[in-house]
Amino acid sequence: MNSTNTKPLAAPIKKTCDLFRLLAGHELLGLAPGEIAKGLGVSPAWVSINLPALATTGYVEQVQGTNRWRLGVQFVRIALTVSTNVNKAKQQLDDLTSRYAVPLN
Structure with a gap:
């Protein structure tokens, strides 16, 4: 993305993104309000x-039996999809590297 063409995020969207970043890493116990x-x-x-309100989207969830919050199932699904695709790409690159590493006779 060209930085000269970017526009600042609307404050509510930025705050929501900040929330997601804050919750990242607290998947087990979550954070208190x-x-x-x-x-x-x-x-x-x-x-x-x-x-x-965000819980209705699946992007955050309340830790069962507590008043603590964490990233929801939707974020886990996104992370797994990205991880799977990165691993596939790495395997393809490794295969290609191995193929081209074989000396020609």
Whole structure:
């Protein structure tokens, strides 16, 4: 992407992306709403309104039996798809490298 043609993200979209980055790495225990509010610099009301709404998309989920939140199934599916495709591409490159590494007779 050409940086001269990029436009800044709308504030709500940027804040949502910041939320996803904040939750990344907390897949097991998640984060409490207060930790999320502090990490994002938003009000607790923002967290209590937006996380349940985002949960309907599958991109975030509440950790069962707690008041903690983590990335949802949709993000895991995306990560697995990317990982699978990167591994396939690496295998294709390795195969091609091996093919061209054989000396000609």
